[in-house]
Amino acid sequence: MAEQYRIALDAMGGDHGLSVVVPAALNALQQYQDLALILVGDETQINAALTQHKALSTPNLRIHHASQVVQMDESPAVALKNKKDSSMRVAINLVKTGEANAAVSAGNTGALMATARFVLKTLPGIDRPAICTAIPSMQGHTHVLDLGANVDSEAEHLYQFALMGSELVKAIDNKANPKVGLLNIGQEAIKGNEQVKAANALLQGCPLNYIGYVEGDDIYQGDVDVVVCDGFVGNVALKTSEGLAKMVSAQLKAGYSANLFTKLAALISMPVLKSFRRKFDPRRYNGASLLGLQGIVVKSHGGADSLAFANAIGIARSAVISNVPQRIHKQLESLHTQRQSA
Amino acid sequence: MAEQYRIALDAMGGDHGLSVVVPAALNALQQYQDLALILVGDETQINAALTQHKALSTPNLRIHHASQVVQMDESPAVALKNKKDSSMRVAINLVKTGEANAAVSAGNTGALMATARFVLKTLPGIDRPAICTAIPSMQGHTHVLDLGANVDSEAEHLYQFALMGSELVKAIDNKANPKVGLLNIGQEAIKGNEQVKAANALLQGCPLNYIGYVEGDDIYQGDVDVVVCDGFVGNVALKTSEGLAKMVSAQLKAGYSANLFTKLAALISMPVLKSFRRKFDPRRYNGASLLGLQGIVVKSHGGADSLAFANAIGIARSAVISNVPQRIHKQLESLHTQRQSA
Numbered sequence: 001m002a003e004q005y006r007i008a009l010d011a012m013g014g015d016h017g018l019s020v021v022v023p024a025a026l027n028a029l030q031q032y033q034d035l036a037l038i039l040v041g042d043e044t045q046i047n048a049a050l051t052q053h054k055a056l057s058t059p060n061l062r063i064h065h066a067s068q069v070v071q072m073d074e075s076p077a078v079a080l081k082n083k084k085d086s087s088m089r090v091a092i093n094l095v096k097t098g099e100a101n102a103a104v105s106a107g108n109t110g111a112l113m114a115t116a117r118f119v120l121k122t123l124p125g126i127d128r129p130a131i132c133t134a135i136p137s138m139q140g141h142t143h144v145l146d147l148g149a150n151v152d153s154e155a156e157h158l159y160q161f162a163l164m165g166s167e168l169v170k171a172i173d174n175k176a177n178p179k180v181g182l183l184n185i186g187q188e189a190i191k192g193n194e195q196v197k198a199a200n201a202l203l204q205g206c207p208l209n210y211i212g213y214v215e216g217d218d219i220y221q222g223d224v225d226v227v228v229c230d231g232f233v234g235n236v237a238l239k240t241s242e243g244l245a246k247m248v249s250a251q252l253k254a255g256y257s258a259n260l261f262t263k264l265a266a267l268i269s270m271p272v273l274k275s276f277r278r279k280f281d282p283r284r285y286n287g288a289s290l291l292g293l294q295g296i297v298v299k300s301h302g303g304a305d306s307l308a309f310a311n312a313i314g315i316a317r318s319a320v321i322s323n324v325p326q327r328i329h330k331q332l333e334s335l336h337t338q339r340q341s342a
Numbered sequence: 343m344a345e346q347y348r349i350a351l352d353a354m355g356g357d358h359g360l361s362v363v364v365p366a367a368l369n370a371l372q373q374y375q376d377l378a379l380i381l382v383g384d385e386t387q388i389n390a391a392l393t394q395h396k397a398l399s400t401p402n403l404r405i406h407h408a409s410q411v412v413q414m415d416e417s418p419a420v421a422l423k424n425k426k427d428s429s430m431r432v433a434i435n436l437v438k439t440g441e442a443n444a445a446v447s448a449g450n451t452g453a454l455m456a457t458a459r460f461v462l463k464t465l466p467g468i469d470r471p472a473i474c475t476a477i478p479s480m481q482g483h484t485h486v487l488d489l490g491a492n493v494d495s496e497a498e499h500l501y502q503f504a505l506m507g508s509e510l511v512k513a514i515d516n517k518a519n520p521k522v523g524l525l526n527i528g529q530e531a532i533k534g535n536e537q538v539k540a541a542n543a544l545l546q547g548c549p550l551n552y553i554g555y556v557e558g559d560d561i562y563q564g565d566v567d568v569v570v571c572d573g574f575v576g577n578v579a580l581k582t583s584e585g586l587a588k589m590v591s592a593q594l595k596a597g598y599s600a601n602l603f604t605k606l607a608a609l610i611s612m613p614v615l616k617s618f619r620r621k622f623d624p625r626r627y628n629g630a631s632l633l634g635l636q637g638i639v640v641k642s643h644g645g646a647d648s649l650a651f652a653n654a655i656g657i658a659r660s661a662v663i664s665n666v667p668q669r670i671h672k673q674l675e676s677l678h679t680q681r682q683s684a
Contacts, residue, residue: 136589137589138589138593148527148528151535185490185578186451186490186581193493193494196574215578216577216580216582216584217581217582218585219585220582220586220588220589221588221589229578231527232527233574233578235527236525236575236578236579237578237579237582238558239527239557239558239559240579241583241586242559243559243560245586246559247479247480248587248590248622250480251618251621255614256611258614261613262611262613262614265610265611265614268607268611269604269607271607272594272598272600272604272607272608273597276597280590
């Protein structure tokens with residue numbers, strides 16, 4: 001029998017909970033024959049949702065009961081302390097015990113990171129886990145980390161992010177030697193803050209394919225595979241991009257629906273606009289990896305629909321297949337040895 | 343005789359120097375009858391350029407010779423020390439002596455900021471000048487600062503940026519009580535870094551119309567007039583936006599030129615695409631204010647064309663008319679008094 005990849009889904013998390021996670025699970029099972037999914041959450045509600053989808057006896061799909069739900073605005077500390085039987089926590093527990101190879105949740109990022117870190121622990125040599133996602137670029141996509149798990153990152157943390165991002169891209173994108181850049185500000189302006197300068201020095205001495213400083217526009221130019229930055233900066237870059245994309249899309253829509261003539265133009269432009277929309281569809285990029293943990297956890301956007309959530313399941317599956325945490329661990333050990341002998 | 347606003351132009355700065363600055367000056371003079379412009383730079387070259395434009399005896403346009411040019415990649419320290427007769431430095435000197443009411447340069451940002459600060463000095467109570475520009479939003483535009491003059495900004499600096507941005511918007515946009523937001527990362531993630539938290543506390547106690555934390559996408563949503571952030575973060579947000587805009591534009595272009603049918607669609611879509619392009623034309627937003635100085639200096643994008651550079655001249659003119667430095671100075675004094683009595 002071929003290998004099966006078991007992924008636990010926080011069925012109650014996110015803005016939409018079961019109404020998104022259940023159809024996403026069914027989609028993913030259709031898409032990948034090697035998947036087994038565990039819906040973690042309120043058994044009665046999950047059964048009801050499955051019944052609604054006529055999917056009660058779907059092969060490779062089972063339910064694991066959890067009595068609590070972490071709210072989207074719940075503080076990480078409160079969730080950790082009071083929600084020990086939450087769908088989020090139990091899904092991660094299943095990774096810890098080996099019953100699942102990965103967990104996917106659309107629940108609140110802070111609580112997910114805190115819980116994953118508490119239950120799974122970080123890899124030896126990793127101080128802080130980071131959040132990493134792919135962003136579409138002119139030439140495919142660029143992985144960016146950290147996207148908000150860490151603020152006030154020190155040089156050593158940025159160095160660890162570089163290493164983790166590089167391993168993720170090697171594993172997921174099958175790139176032998178990913179180009180890693182450190183996000184900085186223009187050559188014109190006063191260059192870099194202290195942490196970035198220090199991280200640049202660390203990275204120049206390491207065996208990663210470090211290409212030096214990059215700027216914000218390089219994320220979209222796509223000449224770099226991994227862009228490393230502090231979580232505050234990465235989160236602002238991501239959110240700013242989301243805002244601009246939304247505005248562009250709204251303005252195009254408004255422009256094309258102005259009058260009969262523009263509506264005709266829209267009709268004729270449909271193939272172009274559709275392929276444009278498809279190319280940058282954020283749902284196709286949904287699924288951020290929590291890197292640096294002793295286990296695989298993927299964060300879906302809270303507002304994800306079932307197509308987007310299924311994409312996050314696909315990302316978790318890829319991470320399982322290529323065993324990302326183990327790869328990061330090995331790379332860390334090898335760098336550590338090199339540093340000590342240097 | 344009506345009042346005349348005198349603006350010194352660094353005629354040699356930027357990627358294109360005279361070939362952009364001269365036609366931009368001629369455009370601006372046509373557009374604004376109340377302007378007098380001083381072209382600062384190599385007299386022979388400027389005369390040649392004016393001859394080429396058949397504009398040697400243009401009213402309200404004169405030449406002020408300067409023998410040196412600051413290179414685009416020159417370090418601020420070197421420029422300050424060795425380029426005392428540069429077109430950039432001399433243009434700023436004219437502001438200092440009162441011969442000009444403002445200076446505009448497309449030269450390198452670091453050198454411009456360092457020179458402006460050295461020659462004009464900061465306003466009493468301002469530790470660090472900041473770079474501020476308007477960015478198009480769903481509802482008009484949003485002013486963002488700092489865009490790269492300062493990294494590792496402390497809470498007090500962010501507070502000063504808020505005050506300066508608010509005064510600029512009051513003056514330039516005629517808004518009585520601009521909404522000021524502090525850029526932070528999502529509610530979901532671990533909230534804010536130390537400086538942002540401390541700045542939030544400062545801003546909550548001040549008489550600005552402070553609306554609290556905003557996120558990257560709020561810049562484009564446009565529910566806020568002034569977005570305050572550290573220069574590293576602001577620069578990344580700006581460059582990331584530029585990169586995304588470039589990618590979107592390239593992809594739309596590629597989509598519409600794919601085949602005969604899509605080219606036809608482009609033709610029919612022309613009015614929509616043109617108005618879309620016009621709305622987000624970065625040239626219409628060219629011109630960043632260096633705030634916090636005892637004088638008005640506007641930075642044009644290095645690669646600006648003459649339409650863009652003329653826009654930067656327009657921004658300098660508005661700042662002169664509304665006397666932005668004086669307004670910031672008064673506001674600082676009033677807040678200082680309030681703080682002392684509190």
